[in-house]
Amino acid sequence: MNEILRLENLTKKFPVQMGIFGTRSGSFIHAVDNVNFTVNKGETFGLVGESGCGKTTVAKLILKLLFPTSGRILFDGKDIFRNKKTQMRRRIQLIFQDPYSSLNPRMTVYDIIGEPLDIHKLIKGKKKKKRILQLMETVGLAPFHLYRYPHEFSGGQRQRVVIARALAVEPDILIMDEPVSALDVSVRAQVLNLLEKLQKEFALTYIFISHDLSVVRHVCNRVGVMYLGQIVELGEINDLFDYPQHPYAEALIASVPIPDPRTKKKRELLTGEVPTPIDPPKCCRFVKRCKYAQEKCSREEPPLEEIRKNHWTACFYPTDSR
Numbered sequence: 001m002n003e004i005l006r007l008e009n010l011t012k013k014f015p016v017q018m019g020i021f022g023t024r025s026g027s028f029i030h031a032v033d034n035v036n037f038t039v040n041k042g043e044t045f046g047l048v049g050e051s052g053c054g055k056t057t058v059a060k061l062i063l064k065l066l067f068p069t070s071g072r073i074l075f076d077g078k079d080i081f082r083n084k085k086t087q088m089r090r091r092i093q094l095i096f097q098d099p100y101s102s103l104n105p106r107m108t109v110y111d112i113i114g115e116p117l118d119i120h121k122l123i124k125g126k127k128k129k130k131r132i133l134q135l136m137e138t139v140g141l142a143p144f145h146l147y148r149y150p151h152e153f154s155g156g157q158r159q160r161v162v163i164a165r166a167l168a169v170e171p172d173i174l175i176m177d178e179p180v181s182a183l184d185v186s187v188r189a190q191v192l193n194l195l196e197k198l199q200k201e202f203a204l205t206y207i208f209i210s211h212d213l214s215v216v217r218h219v220c221n222r223v224g225v226m227y228l229g230q231i232v233e234l235g236e237i238n239d240l241f242d243y244p245q246h247p248y249a250e251a252l253i254a255s256v257p258i259p260d261p262r263t264k265k266k267r268e269l270l271t272g273e274v275p276t277p278i279d280p281p282k283c284c285r286f287v288k289r290c291k292y293a294q295e296k297c298s299r300e301e302p303p304l305e306e307i308r309k310n311h312w313t314a315c316f317y318p319t320d321s322r
Helices: 055-062 087-091 109-119 126-138 155-167 185-202 213-219 237-242 247-254
Strands: 003-018 023-040 044-048 070-075 092-095 173-177 205-209 222-227 230-236 305-308 311-313
Touching: 003 055, 003 205, 023 044, 023 055, 023 205, 023 230, 044 055, 044 213, 055 173, 055 205, 087 092, 092 155, 109 126, 109 155, 126 155, 155 185, 185 213, 205 213, 213 237, 222 237, 222 247, 230 237, 230 247, 237 247
Parallel strands: 044 205, 044 222, 092 173, 173 205
Antiparallel strands: 003 023, 003 070, 222 230, 230 311, 305 311
């Protein structure tokens, strides 16, 4: 598969501000720290990890909503922070977690889906309405929904409106930040099936951010596990789920519930607190929560290394060597 996106040593630090006047303390929050991965055309790449691990910050950096402290992002081989062409905005779109909060309650479906067409000056007049109706049909909305407002729809229908709006400018990549977490289970399956259908129909590339590992395993081709701003494991979806190498990835996968009440599963809950992202120490950031931790883990920071084909981990003592 051809590479479409590459993150190289991507780092984002936020200065810590103190007091009512926002005085900078000299310390920094390491939201994203030296992240490297690639995304291939037509695949679904997953990002998983606990809240606050940096997944959404990575998405904002790819969308150019934030600028990195260091590192770069290559889209089709070009650095997106040096490329001033507005077309870059068209080619990478976002689907939000909460469809209701991402839609203007004062705008109809016609205005919501038509807005990106107006912003990018793509089409207008009768052709614009025809295009909007085509998009609505594509995502499973009826023509009589055209002039309705967001509050008149169910959660699943609102997410379909969001998807139609994202597709309006014919993007190459869709970044989805918890796209189904706010939906009921039955509706969740419908939206996931729709996304799978659209990916095949329009040759889309997805970056799928989620806490739900069962959903990630169902929809993703490869997945990166993030912990405290860093990628700690990266690999093909089945390989990573069946043979996790990093103890954090191992604990995440062990926490996935089995949909069979007759099946007993041994769970090992993580103990200890997540360390602060403010000026973290130069050692393994998982060391205080790791049952396999050894003396070396408290002195050095493990690099992300390939331990077998297409499988990387940042651990001095991966599963295969324990």
